[in-house]
Amino acid sequence: MSRRLEGRVALVTAAGTGIGRACALRLAREGAALVVNDIEVEPLERVCGEIRELGGTALPLAGDVSRPEIPAALVEAAVERHGRLDVVHNNAGLGIQAPLHETSDEDWLRQFAVGVDAAFFATRAALRVMRRQRSGSIVNTASGAALAAEPNLGGYASAKSALLGLTRTTAVENAALGIRANVICPGSVETPTLLQALAGRPGGAEPYLQAHPQRRLGRVEEIAALVAFLASDESSHINGAAIPIDGGVSAQRAAPAMYEDPPD
Numbered sequence: 001m002s003r004r005l006e007g008r009v010a011l012v013t014a015a016g017t018g019i020g021r022a023c024a025l026r027l028a029r030e031g032a033a034l035v036v037n038d039i040e041v042e043p044l045e046r047v048c049g050e051i052r053e054l055g056g057t058a059l060p061l062a063g064d065v066s067r068p069e070i071p072a073a074l075v076e077a078a079v080e081r082h083g084r085l086d087v088v089h090n091n092a093g094l095g096i097q098a099p100l101h102e103t104s105d106e107d108w109l110r111q112f113a114v115g116v117d118a119a120f121f122a123t124r125a126a127l128r129v130m131r132r133q134r135s136g137s138i139v140n141t142a143s144g145a146a147l148a149a150e151p152n153l154g155g156y157a158s159a160k161s162a163l164l165g166l167t168r169t170t171a172v173e174n175a176a177l178g179i180r181a182n183v184i185c186p187g188s189v190e191t192p193t194l195l196q197a198l199a200g201r202p203g204g205a206e207p208y209l210q211a212h213p214q215r216r217l218g219r220v221e222e223i224a225a226l227v228a229f230l231a232s233d234e235s236s237h238i239n240g241a242a243i244p245i246d247g248g249v250s251a252q253r254a255a256p257a258m259y260e261d262p263p264d
C-alpha cells in the first residue's frame with residue numbers, strides 16, 4: 001500500500017464501525033496520524049487498537065458530533081497533539097425511515113443535527129486551522145439518497161442533500177487557499193447496520209442485491225479507497241465534487257426497463 005498520507009493528520013467522525021472504521025484504518029495504513037471519534041466508546045477504543053496494531057497513531061475522542069463542542073474539541077485535539085490538521089472526514093449520518101407526512105419534528109431535526117450540523121461544526125473549526133496552513137482536504141459522506149429520492153427516506157435525503165451544499169460552498173470559498181472539499185455518495189454498502197436491515201426483509205437480501213447493476217453491495221474498503229484518494233494530493237484538482245460510489249446504481253434509469261436484461 002502506498003504511503004500517500006505520510007506526515008499528515010486526519011480526523012474521522014463516526015469511526016467506530018462500518019465505513020468510518022474502514023476509512024480510519026485505510027488513512028492510517030497510508031501514513032496519516034489519526035484523531036478518531038464515535039459516540040460509542042467501546043468500538044472507538046477497538047478501532048484505535050487496530051490502528052496501533054498497524055503501527056499507526058490514534059487519538060480517540062468519544063462524543064456526539066451533533067453537539068458543537070465535540071467537533072471543536074476534535075479539531076483542537078489534532079492541533080494540540082500534532083500541530084496541524086490535513087484531512088477531515090465528516091462521516092456521521094443518521095437515517096430514520098418514515099414517509100414525510102409521518103416524520104416527527106424530533107426525527108427530522110436529529111437527522112439534520114447528525115448529518116449536517118455536525119459536518120458544519122467540524123468544517124468551520126477545521127477551516128480556521130487549514131486556512132492558516134494553506135492546505136487541507138475535507139471529505140464528507142453523503143449518500144445516493146442525496147442524488148435521487150426513494151420513499152421513506154425524506155429526512156435522510158434532505159440532510160444528505162444539504163451536505164452537498166455545505167461541501168460545494170466549502171470548496172469554492174477556500175480553493176484559493178489550497179483547501180479542497182468533496183462529498184461522496186455511497187450506494188448500499190455492506191455495513192453491520194445495513195446487513196441487519198436486509199436480513200429483516202421478506203425474502204432476505206438476495207432480491208435486493210439482484211436489483212443492483214453489479215448484483216452486490218459496496219464494500220467498506222471500496223469506500224475507504226476513494227476517501228484516501230480524495231484525502232491525498234493525487235486528487236489535487238478534484239474540488240467541490242459530489243462523487244457517486246455505488247456500482248452504477250445512480251447511472252441506472254429508475255423507470256422499468258423497456259428491453260430484457262442480457263444474460264449475466
Ligand SMILES: NC(=O)c1ccc[n+]([C@@H]2O[C@H](COP(=O)([O-])OP(=O)(O)OC[C@H]3O[C@@H](n4cnc5c(N)ncnc54)[C@H](O)[C@@H]3O)[C@@H](O)[C@H]2O)c1
Pocket residue numbers: 013014015016017018019020037038039040043063064065066091092093094095114141142143144185186187188189190191193194
Ligand atoms: N451503509 C450504507 O449503505 C451507507 C450508504 C450511504 C451512506 N452511508 C453513510 O455513511 C456513513 C457511515 O454509515 P455506516 O453505515 O458505516 O454506519 P452507521 O451509520 O451505522 O454508524 C457508524 C458509526 O457512527 C456512530 N455514530 C452514530 N451517531 C453518532 C454521533 N452522533 N456522533 C458520533 N458517532 C456516531 C455509531 O456509533 C457507529 O459506530 C453515514 O453517514 C451514512 O449515512 C452509509
